[in-house]
Amino acid sequence: MVSQSQHGVLLAVGIISDHFGPLVSKVCGCLLRHGPLSLQEIVRRLELSPGQVKNSLLVLIQHNCVQAFSTPRGGGDRTVTLYLVIFDNILHRLRFSKFIAVVHEDIQESEELLEGLLLNGRLTFDQLVERTISKVPEGSIPPAREEIRMNFNKLVYSHYVERCPKPEPFFDPLVDEQSTSTRKRAHKEAVEKVLSLEQKVVNTAALSDSERFSEIPYIMDGASSAKDSIHAAAGCKRKHEALEEDEEHSTIAENEVLWRANFEKFIFCLKKKFCAERKKRTLKLGTHSIWEAFFEANVTEKDNKSVTSPINGILEKLGQKEGGTSMTLHQIKRVLTDLKCFPSRENTEEFTFDLSEMVETCQTEEIQSLVKKKYGQEAFLIFRLLAKEGSLVETDVITDTTILDKHVVQETLYKLWKDEYIDAEKVHSATGTGNTQFCVWKVRNTYREHFIDNLYHAALNLRQMINYMAELMLEGSKDETVLRIRKNVLILALTRHDESLMLFHDF
Numbered sequence: 001m002v003s004q005s006q007h008g009v010l011l012a013v014g015i016i017s018d019h020f021g022p023l024v025s026k027v028c029g030c031l032l033r034h035g036p037l038s039l040q041e042i043v044r045r046l047e048l049s050p051g052q053v054k055n056s057l058l059v060l061i062q063h064n065c066v067q068a069f070s071t072p073r074g075g076g077d078r079t080v081t082l083y084l085v086i087f088d089n090i091l092h093r094l095r096f097s098k099f100i101a102v103v104h105e106d107i108q109e110s111e112e113l114l115e116g117l118l119l120n121g122r123l124t125f126d127q128l129v130e131r132t133i134s135k136v137p138e139g140s141i142p143p144a145r146e147e148i149r150m151n152f153n154k155l156v157y158s159h160y161v162e163r164c165p166k167p168e169p170f171f172d173p174l175v176d177e178q179s180t181s182t183r184k185r186a187h188k189e190a191v192e193k194v195l196s197l198e199q200k201v202v203n204t205a206a207l208s209d210s211e212r213f214s215e216i217p218y219i220m221d222g223a224s225s226a227k228d229s230i231h232a233a234a235g236c237k238r239k240h241e242a243l244e245e246d247e248e249h250s251t252i253a254e255n256e257v258l259w260r261a262n263f264e265k266f267i268f269c270l271k272k273k274f275c276a277e278r279k280k281r282t283l284k285l286g287t288h289s290i291w292e293a294f295f296e297a298n299v300t301e302k303d304n305k306s307v308t309s310p311i312n313g314i315l316e317k318l319g320q321k322e323g324g325t326s327m328t329l330h331q332i333k334r335v336l337t338d339l340k341c342f343p344s345r346e347n348t349e350e351f352t353f354d355l356s357e358m359v360e361t362c363q364t365e366e367i368q369s370l371v372k373k374k375y376g377q378e379a380f381l382i383f384r385l386l387a388k389e390g391s392l393v394e395t396d397v398i399t400d401t402t403i404l405d406k407h408v409v410q411e412t413l414y415k416l417w418k419d420e421y422i423d424a425e426k427v428h429s430a431t432g433t434g435n436t437q438f439c440v441w442k443v444r445n446t447y448r449e450h451f452i453d454n455l456y457h458a459a460l461n462l463r464q465m466i467n468y469m470a471e472l473m474l475e476g477s478k479d480e481t482v483l484r485i486r487k488n489v490l491i492l493a494l495t496r497h498d499e500s501l502m503l504f505h506d507f
Contacts, residue, residue, distance in 0.1 A: 005452060005453045007453050007460055008087070008452075008453065008456040009029070009032045009033060010456075011091075011456045011459055011460045012090040013028060013029040013032065015091070015094065015463070016028045016029075016060075018463070019063075019093060020059055023048075023052060023056055024056040024060065026048070026056075027042060027046065027048075027053055027056040027060070028056075028060060028066075028085060030042055030045055030046055032085050032087065035197070036082040036083060036084040038081060038082055038083070039054060039057070039081070042083070057083055060083075060085070062121040062122055063093075063122075064086065064089045064121055064122070065086055066083050066084065066085055066086065067083075067084050067165070067202060067205055068083050068084075069084065069168060069169050070082075070168055070170050070171070071170070071171055072174075079170070081168060084197070086198065087198065089263060091506075092263045092266075092267075094494075094498055095266070095498065095502075096118045099263075099266045100115055100118070102160075102266055102270070103155070106160075107155065107158065107160075109154075110151040110154050110160075112132055113151060113152050114155060116128050116132070117261045118261055122164055122259065124256065125152060125255075125257070126254050132148055146218075149216055149218065153218075156213055156214075156215045156216075156259075157213070158265075159213055159265045160261065160262055160266070161259055161260070161261060162207075162213060162259070162260060162262040163207060163211060163214065163257055163258070163259060164257075164258040165202075165206050165207060166204075166205045166206075169201075170204075171200065171204045216254060267304075267502070267507075268304045271304070271355060271359070271502075271507045272295060272298070272355070274503065274507065275353075275355050275358050275362075278358070279358065283339075287335050290314070290318060290327075290332055290335045290336065290339070292317075293314050293318040293321065294309050295309070296317040297310065297313030297314045297316070297317045298313075299313065304355075305354070306352050306355055306356070307355060308344055308351070308352045309350065309351055310349060310350050310351075311332075311350070311351065314332065314336075314351070315329070315332070318332065336351050339353070340354070340357075341353045355507075359503065363448070364387065366504075367447070367448070368383060368384055371383045375416065378402075378404055378409070379415065379416060381404065382398055382412055382413065382416070383416060383421065383422070383443070385401055385402060386422060386442055386443045389442070392440040392441065392442045393440060393441055393442065394438060394441075395409060395410065395413065395439050395440075398441065413439075413441055417441075420444060420447070420450050421443070421444060421450070422442065422447075423444045424440070426439055427440055448504065452501075452504045455497070455500055455501050455504060455505075458497060459494065459498070459501060462494040462497060463494065466487055466490045466491060469483050469487040469490065470487065
């Protein structure tokens with residue numbers, strides 16, 4: 001099973017059903033609940049025809065929701081093709097409007113190309129050209145192929161678009177387990193992140209970065225100008241043999257290579273934006289411009305866990321803001337340090353902000369806020385104390401620390417325990433006489449998973465309510481205006497709710 005969350009599976013199946021119909025969602029649900037399966041195994045479990053299952057899998061692969069891979073089966077050299085659902089990519093279908101907004105702000109002229117890839121899953125450059133030209137209103141001049149190529153290469157250069165992964169990579173779980181065991185013995189003290197099967201297969205299928213983000217070559221013809229390509233060297237003359245080779249590479253890149261949106265890049269952009277906006281609420285007066293300049297100056301991405309900006313870039317962006325030129329370099333560096341933007345180890349002229357630390361802080365605040373809304377101020381104080389301690393705490397200690405009535409503390413602890421936020425243990429007293437017992441409490445290890453499942457459940461309910469409003473509108477209800485307003489309010493609520501979902505699942 002790809003996701004341990006029951007409501008997560010139901011949400012993913014609901015999204016696929018809305019977008020591709022009940023048959024495709026049935027196949028998707030089977031893979032979500034049972035993990036990677038072969039075509040024959042899916043047919044047997046669902047009692048569908050091989051043709052129906054095959055067509056459904058093709059749709060899911062086309063839209064980047066399923067990855068095929070071959071793996072050993074039985075003895076000898078026999079292999080079988082299994083199909084693995086990519087749970088994250090299904091959830092990303094909720095965020096297409098947010099992805100388009102990112103490109104609209106950064107490379108507005110390439111927005112139409114990205115929309116084509118999001119709606120169609122995977123396309124060749126030729127197919128994108130055809131789609132772009134077909135969207136031009138009648139009577140208007142369509143864009144030239146060279147202009148479309150230039151705008152497309154901007155998306156590739158910025159990593160918003162990538163070449164599709166290997167269609168059916170070979171993955172042997174036994175070999176992977178052996179290599180993992182070897183690495184653990186060689187690095188006993190190193191803490192290695194445990195990857196899920198989904199992540200391992202996705203990593204196996206992924207191309208190298210140089211391949212993923214290899215732009216479509218530009219071919220210079222006689223009088224063609226180098227300015228038509230964003231990376232062509234002015235006045236560069238190529239030999240006839242090199243021209244033929246480049247032309248062949250360009251033809252393959254345009255006609256045969258499949259391209260898709262790079263969800264990883266978009267999630268990182270949304271993560272940066274979320275952290276920037278969240279911290280802005282708590283900034284001191286006069287520091288907003290420096291905080292904004294720091295994020296605007298970020299041009300290189302070393303990883304998806306931090307943001308690094310050069311001091312010269314920060315000064316340049318700050319100079320474009322009101323009052324920015326009046327600050328000294330010493331003042332700016334001091335404010336950056338106060339904002340937890342510290343000099344990079346590799347280059348002291350660069351400042352780095354840890355996104356992961358802030359995400360973790362925001363997650364804790366989000367959960368504590370929910371506890372406060374649901375159970376009250378007393379529960380908030382108790383839960384915050386237990387989360388901070390991270391170990392077993394006696395009831396009397398909780399009462400003394402929070403300065404709450406003991407009866408209120410016991411009643412609140414029971415509510416939190418009943419709803420699976422905390423665990424309780426009975427401990428025998430080491431002092432006194434008789435068989436005395438007392439309770440100790442701690443935050444449950446799985447409380448975050450429990451919270452995420454609640455987020456999935458809420459998103460599922462919102463989607464069902466939106467669909468119900470749409471059905472009522474199709475029936476021709478007299479209150480169509482009211483229904484439309486309610487539907488729009490629910491869509492807005494789902495969009496805002498998705499920020500919490502991304503905070504816990506994607507960031």
